[in-house]
Amino acid sequence: MAEVSNSSGRDPLRSRIPVTVITGFLGSGKTTLLNALLQCPEAANTAVIINEFGEIGVDNDLVLNVTESMTLLDNGCVCCVLRGDLEQALLDMFTARRAGGIASFERVILETTGLADPAPIMQTLISDPMLALHYRLDGVVTLVDSVQGLAQLKDNAEAVKQAAVADRLVITKSDLAGPQAVEELANTLKRINPSARHAIAIDGKVDPTFVLAVGLDRVRVQPEAVERWLGDAPSAHGEHHHHTHDISTFTLFFDEPFEKEVFERCVDVLASLRGADLLRVKGLVNVVGENGPVIVQGVQHLFHPPVTLAAWPSADKRSRLVFITRKIERKTVADLFSAIAAIKPA
Amino acid sequence: MSEKMNLSKGSNPADSMIWNFKLLAQDPLNGFGNVGEGINMQIAADGRRILWVAHESAPTNFTGIDVSDPRKPKVITQTQLPHNKMRSNSLDVVGNTMIVAYQTRDVGMTPAGFDIFDITVPEKPKLVSHFDTSGPHSRGVHTLWFVDGEYVHMASGAADFQPRNPKDDQMYMIVDVRNPSKPVEAGRWWAPGTREGDSEPSPWVTEGKFPVGKSGFRCHNTNVYPERPDRAYVGYIDYGAVILDISDKAHPKVVSRWASNPPYPGWAHTALPLFSRDLMVVSHESTKDNGADWPKLVWVLDMRLENNPMPISTLPMPPLETFSKRGGRFGGHNLHENQPGPAAWRSDTIVFSTLFNGGLRAYDLSDPFRPEEIAYFVPGAPPLSRVNAVQINDIFVDDRGIVYTVDRFTGGLYTLEMNF
Numbered sequence: 177m178a179e180v181s182n183s184s185g186r187d188p189l190r191s192r193i194p195v196t197v198i199t200g201f202l203g204s205g206k207t208t209l210l211n212a213l214l215q216c217p218e219a220a221n222t223a224v225i226i227n228e229f230g231e232i233g234v235d236n237d238l239v240l241n242v243t244e245s246m247t248l249l250d251n252g253c254v255c256c257v258l259r260g261d262l263e264q265a266l267l268d269m270f271t272a273r274r275a276g277g278i279a280s281f282e283r284v285i286l287e288t289t290g291l292a293d294p295a296p297i298m299q300t301l302i303s304d305p306m307l308a309l310h311y312r313l314d315g316v317v318t319l320v321d322s323v324q325g326l327a328q329l330k331d332n333a334e335a336v337k338q339a340a341v342a343d344r345l346v347i348t349k350s351d352l353a354g355p356q357a358v359e360e361l362a363n364t365l366k367r368i369n370p371s372a373r374h375a376i377a378i379d380g381k382v383d384p385t386f387v388l389a390v391g392l393d394r395v396r397v398q399p400e401a402v403e404r405w406l407g408d409a410p411s412a413h414g415e416h417h418h419h420t421h422d423i424s425t426f427t428l429f430f431d432e433p434f435e436k437e438v439f440e441r442c443v444d445v446l447a448s449l450r451g452a453d454l455l456r457v458k459g460l461v462n463v464v465g466e467n468g469p470v471i472v473q474g475v476q477h478l479f480h481p482p483v484t485l486a487a488w489p490s491a492d493k494r495s496r497l498v499f500i501t502r503k504i505e506r507k508t509v510a511d512l513f514s515a516i517a518a519i520k521p522a
Numbered sequence: 523m524s525e526k527m528n529l530s531k532g533s534n535p536a537d538s539m540i541w542n543f544k545l546l547a548q549d550p551l552n553g554f555g556n557v558g559e560g561i562n563m564q565i566a567a568d569g570r571r572i573l574w575v576a577h578e579s580a581p582t583n584f585t586g587i588d589v590s591d592p593r594k595p596k597v598i599t600q601t602q603l604p605h606n607k608m609r610s611n612s613l614d615v616v617g618n619t620m621i622v623a624y625q626t627r628d629v630g631m632t633p634a635g636f637d638i639f640d641i642t643v644p645e646k647p648k649l650v651s652h653f654d655t656s657g658p659h660s661r662g663v664h665t666l667w668f669v670d671g672e673y674v675h676m677a678s679g680a681a682d683f684q685p686r687n688p689k690d691d692q693m694y695m696i697v698d699v700r701n702p703s704k705p706v707e708a709g710r711w712w713a714p715g716t717r718e719g720d721s722e723p724s725p726w727v728t729e730g731k732f733p734v735g736k737s738g739f740r741c742h743n744t745n746v747y748p749e750r751p752d753r754a755y756v757g758y759i760d761y762g763a764v765i766l767d768i769s770d771k772a773h774p775k776v777v778s779r780w781a782s783n784p785p786y787p788g789w790a791h792t793a794l795p796l797f798s799r800d801l802m803v804v805s806h807e808s809t810k811d812n813g814a815d816w817p818k819l820v821w822v823l824d825m826r827l828e829n830n831p832m833p834i835s836t837l838p839m840p841p842l843e844t845f846s847k848r849g850g851r852f853g854g855h856n857l858h859e860n861q862p863g864p865a866a867w868r869s870d871t872i873v874f875s876t877l878f879n880g881g882l883r884a885y886d887l888s889d890p891f892r893p894e895e896i897a898y899f900v901p902g903a904p905p906l907s908r909v910n911a912v913q914i915n916d917i918f919v920d921d922r923g924i925v926y927t928v929d930r931f932t933g934g935l936y937t938l939e940m941n942f
Binding site for chain 1: 872895900
């Protein structure tokens with residue numbers, strides 16, 4: 177059969193249900209934030225997945241336990257208690273939706289347990305081919321409590337990782353801490369993850385669009401959406417390094433376009449050598465023969481299958497990759513690209 | 523407090539189900555929301571987009587709807603049939619010419635055939651001529667295809683056509699309308715053995731585990747495209763999908779035929795070629811309520827050899843358990859047919875299929891061995907629907923990507939945006 181014609185074809189991003197992962201340490205206010213969010217019209221038709229009933233994101237009074245694992249909230253949202261496999265829960269929910277068994281939800285919010293490492297959840301969402309038919313990771317929102325946050329970040333590697341992989345950081349309980357403590361926390365978070373935008377929740381409330389519309393939802397995308405997704409990445413030669421936690425954030429730019437195979441080889445080598453410390457990789461890559469940039473998204477050793485945007489968001493067609501790493505410096509990654517691709521970062 | 527969910531039973535027909543479509547508007551068409559299987563769009567001289575629909579049953583003939591703003595459809599023309607024992611069901615539009623089918627309830631009745639209208643002023647359709655196919659064994663025209671401004675391809679009876687079985691009463695007929703005031707028949711073809719006097723035996727098989735022909739060997743959709751003006755892609759109900767060589771319109775010749783029955787239940791409806799992919803999509807119509815004729819499927823065929831169509835997959839259907847209990851028919855029917863012309867959207871990758879109470883579904887055929895459902899719209903039961911469920915009957919997508927789908931009984935028109 178002839179090659180697939182791309183005209184009037186499907187947008188590989190647009191038809192996927194967005195999944196927002198809300199993470200944060202114990203007591204960081206995930207329950208309060210989720211409750212407030214579900215009251216907003218922007219969050220109508222949301223399916224909520226929570227880890228266990230004890231930690232339910234909504235008051236028990238509001239919950240009707242209907243099937244073994246799925247619950248209908250009184251605002252029409254669906255709540256699913258995750259008892260086993262996330263992949264299975266998401267597929268079951270999609271099947272139930274398609275069969276008309278549950279409401280036609282338009283997004284999923286997944287609340288992790290406080291101690292959870294969000295990376296495996298993110299990996300499932302970006303790399304599981306069955307899930308990718310129906311869902312896409314929209315963003316990771318990490319909550320940090322202004323009272324306990326600094327101590328947790330100091331003492332606990334998981335708390336640091338939660339902040340490091342975030343697309344959005346929300347500082348909670350600011351009313352219980354002084355403005356100075358809030359500022360100190362904000363500065364610390366900025367050092368751990370300078371690319372993530374942050375907001376301060378007031379009474380557990382944040383602008384729903386700040387947390388729910390983070391990812392790229394179509395290939396014919398507005399330039400500002402690409403900027404929003406990439407976040408406030410450091411400029412070409414900047415590198416943020418947070419010594420206490422060995423977390424680095426840096427951006428590599430490449431003036432020359434990549435041959436597809438060469439770029440894939442670079443990513444493969446990097447992931448196999450240093451995958452565990454590659455906390456998050458996001459970027460746009462100029463690939464020879466493609467009209468728009470190829471978007472790259474990776475968590476540790478797993479990468480999302482490449483998707484090409486319809487057009488570059490600006491006249492600047494340099495490849496740019498934002499790395500958030502643990503114990504890997506900019507130079508190491510830059511050298512690796514130079515060695516394999518013979519393309520020196522700008 | 524919300525009602526309890528029960529995942530084991532069929533879903534509630536009052537509930538809408540929607541994924542990757544956005545509903546822009548619904549219009550019950552002045553209370554005549556029973557739309558058949560003829561939808562096409564006119565771009566009027568003043569730039570307005572007029573969607574023309576034929577009705578499934580009397581008393582309404584056809585309706586013109588201004589859908590320039592798809593969020594605010596506006597009925598601008600609605601006409602009545604001369605009597606209640608007939609229907610239009612099908613129409614097509616080229617430029618400012620519209621052709622409307624007429625099918626009567628019983629043989630021997632009139633008017634049976636089609637009318638040609640000048641719709642230059644959409645508010646005032648002007649009758650140009652009538653083409654008569656009535657006869658002692660004819661009910662007239664069930665469906666027609668008119669896309670080149672020159673020929674009408676249609677499923678019709680004729681005064682001189684006597685079928686061996688009354689159910690075989692529609693053949694494929696080509697009518698030359700280059701002079702719209704004087705349409706003339708240009709050619710015809712029927713399944714061998716179905717006409718009285720044929721030398722071939724009737725294809726009916728009445729005995730055994732898989733009888734064939736219960737629904738009749740008659741013509742349904744008759745699609746011809748500019749990519750292959752020498753081919754007609756014909757759905758011929760229990761005779762299957764037939765590709766005809768019409769390079770000599772007076773003498774159509776069979777190139778190939780593919781039928782899923784037996785053992786499947788037949789009722790081949792639409793044969794949609796996807797030329798750039800060497801594929802063909804064949805839908806089968808469900809005609810019985812509550813899943814009684816399941817499975818009426820939509821098949822994907824490899825057409826690299828047009829004389830040997832090879833089925834490779836079917837479009838995935840929503841669960842029978844749910845939809846057989848939702849009310850009315852559930853199964854295949856119409857497809858968006860990639861109509862030529864400036865007002866239609868065309869894709870060789872994405873296929874839209876209407877499934878009665880299963881709603882409108884969109885499928886991605888990037889991998890033709892594994893078609894993937896990518897969107898659905900199942901509106902809740904429209905008020906006064908006699909099966910208490912929606913019966914999505916037909917679909918048209920315009921060049922802007924706006925999707926128009928219609929209910930068979932009362933729901934009228936739904937306008938949607940694609941979200942994929």
